[in-house]
Amino acid sequence: MNPMLGPNRLKLGTFASNADGGLSLTTVxxxxxxAWDDCLAAAKIADEAGLDFLLPIARWxxxxxxxxxxxxxxxxLTWASALAAATSRIxxxxxxxxxxxxxxxAAKALATIDHVSHGRAGLNIVCGWNPSEFGMFGMTLDDNGYERAAEWLNIIETLYAADGPIDYDGRFYQLRQAITRPxxxxxxxxVTMNAAFSPPGRDFAAKACxxxxxxxxxIEEGKHHIEDxxxxxxxxxxxxxxSxxxxxxxxxxxxxxxxxxxxxxxxxxxxxxxEQHMSSKRKFSGSHDDQSYRLYRQRFAGGAGSYPLVGSPETVAEQMAQISEAGFSAIALSFVNYREELPYFCQNVLPLLAERGLRDTTPLTQAA
Incomplete structure (x- = not known):
């Protein structure tokens, strides 16, 4: 059973541990x-503690x-496949x-991860926002990104459902006698996820993810995203x-x-x-409003402009409960050092969330 479909009312995982710094921009x-050994160790800590997912960031x-x-x-894709063989539940x-x-x-790579993990693969679909990264590939950002994404995902689902080879004639892709096994x-x-902020992106997420x-x-502003x-x-x-x-x-x-x-x-x-991160995001990405760039510079150094959970275990658990009450079903977490900080967080915050009814203390394999 994929833990994203499991019993925990508030799903928890780590974000960006595949990249140096995680989300923090600091010199400490x-x-x-x-480093790979640290990625592996952090993944095992999260897996054994009962966290629900590992979510990497795509950076070039x-x-x-x-x-x-x-x-x-x-x-x-390769990072997830390697960790799939080293974990058991996440x-x-x-x-x-x-x-x-x-x-x-993508269909074959994703199926590979799903088999290695016995059904624990997930897909975070992104269309891109950084033109300099696309320039590395000799490409420009696609004005029809979410139309392409809808066709792209439809092809994957069609390949998985087909009994044999398929032909596909779309706006963006043309396939001849295409098949993927397994x-x-x-x-x-x-399970699919999409980080979307524009109306076309949110329409795609609503229809397909x-x-x-x-x-x-x-947190109050976050409620508007839930309603939308x-x-x-x-x-x-x-x-x-x-999430x-x-x-x-x-x-x-x-x-x-x-x-x-x-x-x-x-x-x-x-x-x-x-400064480079903020200016690039402000110019090309709709992930934050203008007020965020003016008022929350520390948040961009601390965690790429994300919401800070700073305090004692009781304070952090209370803030997470408020986020859950606002309607969020999952939180992806970043730390300055995942390997060093995850054990304390898991040992001291997870029981408090369980007391609030947000986490199931039954092992996932039993709950399933």
Whole structure:
């Protein structure tokens, strides 16, 4: 059973552990390097603690600065497949730029991960926002990105459902006698997620995906995202979960957590990388409103502009409960150092969430 379909009312996972720094843009010596052995160790910690998913970020180019932030990142299909063989319960997403990966290849790669993991594969569908990254491939951003994505996903589902080779004549893709074996274990395809902010993107998520992945500046503002996607999904006769991302600093006391947050995200922020990241996002991506760039610079150094969960286990658990009450079904979490910080978070925050009825303490294999 894919944990994204499991009993936990609030699904939890890690985000961006395949890339150096994770989401933080900081120069502190303990910053995440995303060395393979650390990625593997963090994945096993999350798996054994009962977290629900691992969600990687798709990066081809970094943001410069003193740390050359996120220049080092593992490709997500192969990363997920490797971790699938080393874990037993957790869902493993791959984040795929639709224009860069042919759907026939994606179908076979995704099915491979689903078999290796015994049905735990997930697909995060992205169309891209960074023109310089696409320039590395000799390509430009597609003005019809979500129309392409809909066709791309339809091809994958058609390949999985077909008894034999198919011909496909679409606007963007033409396939002749295409077949892929094995097909995914999950039907009609593995769990899908889409990070969409524009109206066309949200319409695509409402029609085709299981989860919308979005950000917010305040929890109250986050409710508007819930209402928006709920309305779009209802018009198609569907329900779509809404996931978000938060960066976490959890320490025994609120004061200790805030002190560390200020140290890594203010005093030791990689300011050049922060500036490049913010300017690129502001120019080409609709992931944050203008107010976020004006008021929340620390959040961009701390976690790419995501919402901060900073405090004691009790404070962090309370904030997560509020996010759940707002209507979010999943939170992807980032840390300055996943391997060092995940154990404390899991040991001290997860039981508090279970007390609130947000997490099932029964092992997933038994609950299924």
């Amino acid at each position: 010596p303990e910053r995440w390097t995303a 180019q970094g943001f410069g600065g003193a740390t050359r932030a996120r220049e080092w990142s593992f490709e997500t 869902a493993l997403f791959s984040t795929v730029h639709v224009p860069l990966i042919h759907p026939l290849f 097909v995914a274990l999950q039907t009609p395809r593995p 299981d989860q919308l992945f979005t950000t917010f500046s305040t 996607i709920a309305g779009r999904a209802a018009s198609t006769g569907r329900e779509v979960g809404v 978000t991302v938060c960066h976490v600093v959890c320490r025994p006391t609120d004061a200790e957590a805030q002190a560390y947050y200020n140290d890594y995200a203010l005093v030791h922020a990689d300011h050049d990388a922060v």
